[in-house]
Structure formats: C-alpha cells, structure tokens
Amino acid sequence: MWKLLRCLAPAALLALGAGAASADSSKSYEIVDGGIPASLTGKPGDPAAGEEAMLNRKLGNCLACHAVTKLKNHPFHGEIGPALDGVADRYSEAQLRLILVNAKQVFDGTMMPAFYKSEGFTRVMDSFAGKSILTAKQVEDVLSYLSTFKEH
Amino acid sequence: MAFTTTVKRSVVGGVALALAGLGISASLAQDEESGRTNLPSIEGEKLLTRLKSPQGHPLKWVVSGFEFRTRDTQALQLDDFSNPAFLWVERGEEAWSTAEGEAGKSCESCHGDVEDSMKGVRAKMPKWSTDKNRPMPLEDKINQCRKERMGAEPWKWESDQMLGMTALIGLQSRGMPVNVNLEAGDMMAWWERGQKLYYTRMGQLDLACANCHEDNNGKYIRADLLSQGQTNGFPTYRLKWQKLGSLHRRFKGCMDQVRAKAYKRGSDEFVALEVYTAWRGSGLSVETPAVRQ
Numbered sequence: 042m043w044k045l046l047r048c049l050a051p052a053a054l055l056a057l058g059a060g061a062a063s064a065d066s067s068k069s070y071e072i073v074d075g076g077i078p079a080s081l082t083g084k085p086g087d088p089a090a091g092e093e094a095m096l097n098r099k100l101g102n103c104l105a106c107h108a109v110t111k112l113k114n115h116p117f118h119g120e121i122g123p124a125l126d127g128v129a130d131r132y133s134e135a136q137l138r139l140i141l142v143n144a145k146q147v148f149d150g151t152m153m154p155a156f157y158k159s160e161g162f163t164r165v166m167d168s169f170a171g172k173s174i175l176t177a178k179q180v181e182d183v184l185s186y187l188s189t190f191k192e193h
Numbered sequence: 194m195a196f197t198t199t200v201k202r203s204v205v206g207g208v209a210l211a212l213a214g215l216g217i218s219a220s221l222a223q224d225e226e227s228g229r230t231n232l233p234s235i236e237g238e239k240l241l242t243r244l245k246s247p248q249g250h251p252l253k254w255v256v257s258g259f260e261f262r263t264r265d266t267q268a269l270q271l272d273d274f275s276n277p278a279f280l281w282v283e284r285g286e287e288a289w290s291t292a293e294g295e296a297g298k299s300c301e302s303c304h305g306d307v308e309d310s311m312k313g314v315r316a317k318m319p320k321w322s323t324d325k326n327r328p329m330p331l332e333d334k335i336n337q338c339r340k341e342r343m344g345a346e347p348w349k350w351e352s353d354q355m356l357g358m359t360a361l362i363g364l365q366s367r368g369m370p371v372n373v374n375l376e377a378g379d380m381m382a383w384w385e386r387g388q389k390l391y392y393t394r395m396g397q398l399d400l401a402c403a404n405c406h407e408d409n410n411g412k413y414i415r416a417d418l419l420s421q422g423q424t425n426g427f428p429t430y431r432l433k434w435q436k437l438g439s440l441h442r443r444f445k446g447c448m449d450q451v452r453a454k455a456y457k458r459g460s461d462e463f464v465a466l467e468v469y470t471a472w473r474g475s476g477l478s479v480e481t482p483a484v485r486q
Contacts, residue, residue: 105415117416154398169397
C-alpha cells in the first residue's frame with residue numbers, strides 16, 4: 042500500500058504570487074520515510090479545535106466519507122473511506138500528517154482530498170484559488186485529535 | 194480505489210459506436226435477465242429503472258436515480274397528482290398554444306398536438322443538428338424554434354418557461370428508453386469530449402464525476418446516497434431546490450460541491466457531458482419529470 046515517497050519539498054508552492062501570500066496557501070514540508078515528522082506550525086495542535094475542524098462541512102468534513110464511533114452523536118457518517126476508529130494504532134503521527142496533507146502521496150489515486158495543498162488543481166473556483174482546504178494550524182489540530190483514536 | 198483514467202478510457206472508447214441505437218432491444222432483453230417483474234409504473238406506464246449493461250459499458254448495471262431514493266420521494270414521482278413538477282408542466286401546456294413573436298405563431302401552430310408531435314423527442318436528446326454542426330439539447334431546440342421560426346425572444350436556460358416546456362416535451366417520452374444517436378454527424382467527438390470531462394478530477398477537492406458516480410454509487414457520502422448520476426429524469430423536481438431544475442443546473446451543483454469553477458449552462462462542455470452521460474444511461478426509461486431529494 043505504501044507508495045515509494047520522494048523526499049521532496051514542493052518548492053513550487055513557495056513561488057506563489059508576489060507580496061502577501063494568502064495565509065491559506067500551503068508552505069513547504071519535508072517527507073521522511075513516508076511521513077512528515079515535523080509539525081507544520083512548529084507547535085502541537087489543539088485536539089478540541091481539531092474535532093471542530095473535522096466536523097465542519099466547510100473544513101475537514103471528514104464524516105462525509107468516514108465513520109467515526111467517537112462522533113456518533115453527529116448524524117450521517119459517510120461510507121466512502123474506512124472507519125477512522127483506532128487509526129492512531131495503525132499509523133504513526135508522521136504518517137497521519139502526510140495522509141492529511143496529501144493523501145495521494147500515500148494512497149495512489151485515492152478519493153481523499155489533499156487538505157494542505159494549494160496549487161496544481163484543475164478549474165478551482167475563484168474563491169478557493171491558491172488556498173488549501175485547511176491551514177497548517179488546522180492540520181495540526183486535526184492531527185492531535187486523530188492521535189487520540191486508539192483502541193489498544 | 195485506484196483510479197485509472199487511461200485504462201477506463203481505452204476500454205470504453207471502441208465500443209461506443211456499437212452501443213449506439215441499442216436502447217430498446219437491450220432494455221427489454223435485460224429486464225428479463227434482471228428478473229424484475231414489479232417495475233414501478235405511473236398511470237399504468239412501466240418504468241425500466243435498472244438494466245444489465247451492454248458489454249464494454251463502464252458500469253455493470255445501469256440504474257436510474259429513482260432506485261437510490263427513499264420510498265416517500267419515489268411515491269411523489271409515481272403519482273402525477275402529488276408530483277410538484279406538474280405545476281410547471283401545466284405552464285408548458287399553456288405556453289404550447291400561446292402565439293408569441295413576430296410570426297404570430299404558437300408551438301401548436303406548426304407542431305399540432307404535443308402528445309403526438311413530441312412523442313419520443315426527449316429520449317433522443319441531445320440530437321445532432323446539421324445546420325448548427327453540433328449536438329443540441331432540448332433547450333436549444335426549443336429556442337431555435339422561438340428565435341428562427343417564431344421571431345420570439347429565446348427563453349433563459351433555467352427560466353420557469355423553459356423548465357415548463359422541457360418538462361412538457363419530456364413527459365411525452367416518459368417510459369421510452371434513452372437512446373442517443375452517436376452515429377449522426379460528429380457525435381462521437383462530442384461523446385469523447387464528454388467522457389474526458391467525466392474522468393477529469395476538478396476543483397479544490399480534486400474529484401471527477403466518476404469518483405462519486407461510478408466508483409461509489411450505492412454508498413453514502415454524508416447524508417446523500419450516491420446514485421450513478423443518470424440523466425433520464427430531467428428536468429427534475431428537487432425537494433432541496435423546491436423547484437424544477439435542468440440537468441445543467443445539476444451538473445453545476447456537482448462542480449460547485451468539489452469547489453470547481455462550473456461551466457455555463459448550455460456551454461459546449463456541458464453539452465458534451467450531456468451527450469456522454471445520456472449514453473451512460475442508454476436503455477433506462479425517460480422519467481421526466483422525476484422527483485429527487
């Protein structure tokens with residue numbers, strides 16, 4: 042399942058428009074052994090804000106595709122991807138960070154959107170052009186919440 | 194989950210011509226195969242909502258959006274008195290016999306009774322036009338008559354007048370199999386363009402039509418049960434819209450969802466997608482005007 046990953050920092054992303062780059066455009070990061078070991082913000086995330094971002098339909102909207110037993114008080118869990126229960130047992134934090142940042146680097150051809158990628162799409166709506174779905178902070182927040190998904 | 198555009202494309206490409214025109218015979222034969230005897234019906238007219246796909250089709254079964262909806266929603270569609278789309282159909286009937294434009298003519302002046310003259314028309318749309326050198330959806334056909342034959346203002350794509358008329362004309366094909374003629378003119382080039390769009394990932398969510406409607410139909414995406422994205426029910430009364438809506442409006446809605454810049458209604462891109470998606474539903478009964486959630 043694990044694709045061979047190049048240790049590539051998407052340098053092109055840094056070359057975004059002159060002047061004030063949008064706060065939402067993604068910055069470079071380093072992939073090591075199929076994961077991103079370093080926090081995108083240099084800080085740990087906030088799990089409560091992460092839960093919020095996962096649920097929010099305009100942000101993570103993870104329940105669109107995943108079932109999560111912990112969140113069963115929220116209606117309508119999707120069936121597109123696997124249930125996320127116990128996901129922190131299956132993956133290291135670095136691996137989960139890469140799955141969130143750009144799942145296509147982990148699961149070839151997956152339907153899961155890249156949450157921290159702001160360039161290289163086709164026909165993005167103007168209001169989202171040059172932006173990633175989640176900010177670096179939101180990725181770290183979701184990650185810190187996901188890290189509590191342990192069964193063992 | 195692997196999404197192999199190129200493989201799918203090459204498999205489908207060659208068989209399209211062979212499939213064109215198969216609508217009727219395929220649907221009857223396949224229905225026996227599916228073993229379905231209790232087909233839904235409206236006013237005694239049976240609707241074929243599922244058929245086994247001909248060889249080379251990207252789907253194993255071709256299934257109408259009808260089957261993916263709740264019993265309540267289905268019930269609304271199966272009874273013309275409770276189907277809210279009939280408010281528009283009535284407007285269409287009125288417009289049919291109202292003279293408009295410089296020529297002082299109504300649709301009826303030339304076409305006579307809509308039930309006879311428009312029978313089966315919707316099932317073949319979009320249809321190749323030799324003088325325009327492109328496929329024309331029903332909306333374009335209607336506006337061509339208004340502009341060129343009546344000297345009247347064309348209707349806007351999503352106007353109540355246009356929706357009423359496409360619903361009225363579509364209704365005259367209800368129960369007949371979708372059957373686009375890909376052999377006419379340059380239809381295959383448009384089919385290919387539509388196919389390419391169908392498999393192209395778009396927008397910030399980077400998803401193609403096929404990701405949802407081919408790979409995941411039958412599964413829930415949040416509260417929505419994904420269908421195959423078939424076109425046989427349009428224009429469709431959508432409970433969420435509280436209104437009848439065109440196929441191109443639905444296309445736009447799906448592109449909006451993935452945060453892609455939608456094409457315009459009536460654009461070449463949407464016409465190409467309509468040609469391609471109509472072909473994917475070959476053999477399904479026209480359900481116009483359908484009811485969806």
